Amino acid sequence: MKILNLIMAALLAVLPFTEAKGRLAVVDPILPLIPAPRAWQPAGQEIAVADLVRIVVAVDDQAASRQAELLVGWWHQATGRRIPVQIAGPGEPPAGTIVLRVTGQGPDTAPVVPGAHDETWEMDLTPDGIEIRAPEPAGLFGAMESLRQLALSAGANGTLPCGHVIGGPRFGWRGLLLDSGRHLQDVDFIEDLIDLLALYGFNVLHWHLTEDQGWRLEVPGHQALTDIGAWRNYGDGGRYGGFYTAADIRRVVSHAADRFITVVPEIELPGHAKAALAAYPELSCTGGPFEVETQWGIHEDVFCAGSDAVFALLEDVFDHVVELFPSRYVHIGGDEVPKDRWLACSRCQARITDENLDGVQDLQSWFVGRAARQLADRGRRLVGWDEIIAGGLAEGATVQSWRGTRGAVTAARAGHDAVVSPTSHAYFDYDVGELPLEKVLTFDPVPAELEPEHHHRILGGEMNLWTEYVPQTEIHRQLVPRITAMAEALAAPAGTKDFPGFLRRLHRHEGFWPVLGVMPGPASxxxxxxxxxxxxxxxxxxxxxxxxxxxxxxxxxxxxxxxxxxxxxxxxxRADVPPEKQPLxxxxxxxxxxxxxxxxxxxxxxxxxxxxxxxxxxxxxxxxxxxxHESLALGRPVTLVHEPRERYAGYDSFPLTDGVRGGLRFNDGHWSGFEAVDLDATIDLGSQSVDAEISIRCLQDANAWIFLPTEVRFLGSDDGESWQELGVEAHDVPDTEQRVIIRGFSVRTGRKTRFVRVVATNHGICPDWHPGRGKACWIFVDEVLVRK
Structure with missing residues (x-):
């Protein structure tokens, strides 16, 4: 018995525990917060969620009082119980109290400059209750969201670990770009999305409101922008679109501000403006006419830099924007601007001469500079994609670096601020096969090559969600769970990222996402x-x-x-559903x-x-x-007249005869891609086959310049030299089809044949309507099957 007592004493010395209702409870050492706090000192005790029965604020703490009402709603969502808000009385609060304190002064809603105020906080969790302290309301809100995570993880009947927590983000700009130009989202959904951003500590919603494919902001006096520019008309008679009224915008901005999120609007110029030009073709170089684009990509018709009417329109647009959005920043895009129209435009060439500019690249810099001055006159600062660096940065401009981090380095060294969101780590429209959660977690907005004296110029980073292929119903799947990794990357102290530990915390969050109505996609x-x-x-x-x-x-x-x-x-x-989504x-x-x-x-x-x-x-x-798939060609060598591009040559040595078909992602490793050439493949079956079916499948993804072959010819031979045509198959799929299409082509031999040859004719060049018109097309083929 003495030995047993010694063993128990030793165990109790190393295991954190608390005595609760007559029993010993081992405390989970993991604090399931994302992003991780700056410091966590566990006390080895716990408090039951059910024992927390009230929220207390000081009588003169109006900021804490307003936020307490939010916490009441969150607590009900997490536990099913509503707890009252009370004013603090004399002495210590009673057991079971959540105390909220703002210890200093600060704005009660989102600052107009993201990250301009103190967002640090402290939280003490004890067996008697919880106390949260923050210098400013923004910090108090961040702490409340952290407590919300703990309550959601624990559930109504769970417990919270006791200890001291210190929190606060590393960067002041922690954002999401939401593209509403390609696909529109309804206001209720955006408010729910803002709630999700707030839960994970983000403080910027970068709202992309205009595009070639849609103008989403109603502007007084310019009704055509939304009557015409907000709607896409398709050849089959279909129509897609919509826009946001001033009341919609105010509702979103107010909802975000209450959660300390600044909404930064983006009005694209001078490119990605086809929707505006459809409404006002006279603002182009050619005079139109135009339609709102139904195809994604880069389009050559842009705002005419030689037209003063363009800047008159922008005056009105900016007047309305600054009325609706209190943010100090306004994003103007500035990316992917073709110069062909400007080169051929007499007004643009006259502008170059009048302003003593050095060609069309300087003309874009001049255009952005004029927009910057228009915004400065209204007390706003311009943000633009890293293309605005070319030709010289406008005074006070902030650069958003997306083509790697080089733009951020150049801007910071030149004395300009930068937001970093490179395609390599921050493009959440990319499939998780290209951008997995584990890679997002490694993101650091501060470029490795940037000198320490310029680090303060890096405001933070964003995750960008472009919506060409992401309608509202798919947004959660694209964002979650990768949003958690970006939250960690932008808020956690440098050098503290621990992937195994992060996964353990993430696993605790997976359980409460359904409570929030969030349907996550895969992580990787x-x-x-x-x-x-x-x-x-x-x-x-x-x-x-x-x-x-x-x-x-x-x-x-x-x-x-x-x-x-x-x-x-x-x-x-179902033949039209990819394997990973099939019922198993x-x-x-x-x-x-x-x-x-x-x-x-x-x-x-x-x-x-x-x-x-x-x-x-x-x-x-x-x-x-x-x-x-069973096939007589399985593992047989293939002789190709033209080799596939190395990047799209498949995973193995026999990509066309390995029995594996590809899915809807052309880069899934099971498709072979041929650029500018036909597929011409010969397979030696090793022996003659009687009346077999020969089939191939091809993929069309017009937005990736991949088109179905115009026709597929099937040939057979006994000796591999003399060929007999077995059949030809064409198709009726239009090249304008926006969906990803997989189309099969097949023929029965009707005779004995040892050698099989398949020739798929390349579409040639991208058609005139396509952004890549005149450029080479691709053929993608996954498998040649020969089946009896």
């Missing part, structure tokens, strides 16, 4: 499956990291391992050793690999899922 696509063939005809499948070296190191210590499985392809699968047979047989087959697969099957934790049910990222 860390795995891939490829086929290998032996000289003896053997066949096996390998599941492995997409990037062996980086991922093996990155996932070390996470407790995640690759799990794999096989299943017969369910007959009820249950249960799947998972094994840790991988899967293989020494012979060819017996019919069509499904292969899957995923990352799964040994210790619990945590699954990370999207599974790698492939359909494997």
């Amino acid at each position: 696509r860390p795995l891939q499956i490829r086929a290998e063939f032996g000289t003896d005809g053997g066949y096996r499948l390998l599941a492995h990291w997409r990037d062996d070296e980086d991922h093996a190191a990155r996932f070390s210590g996470t407790g995640l391992r690759i799990q794999t499985g096989l299943a017969s392809r369910p007959a009820q699968w 047979p249950a249960p799947l047989e998972w094994t840790s050793a991988g899967f293989s087959a020494n012979t060819r697969p017996p019919g069509d099957i499904l292969a899957m690999a995923r990352l799964e934790s040994d210790s619990d049910t945590m699954v990370y990222g999207a599974p790698a899922v492939v359909e494997l």
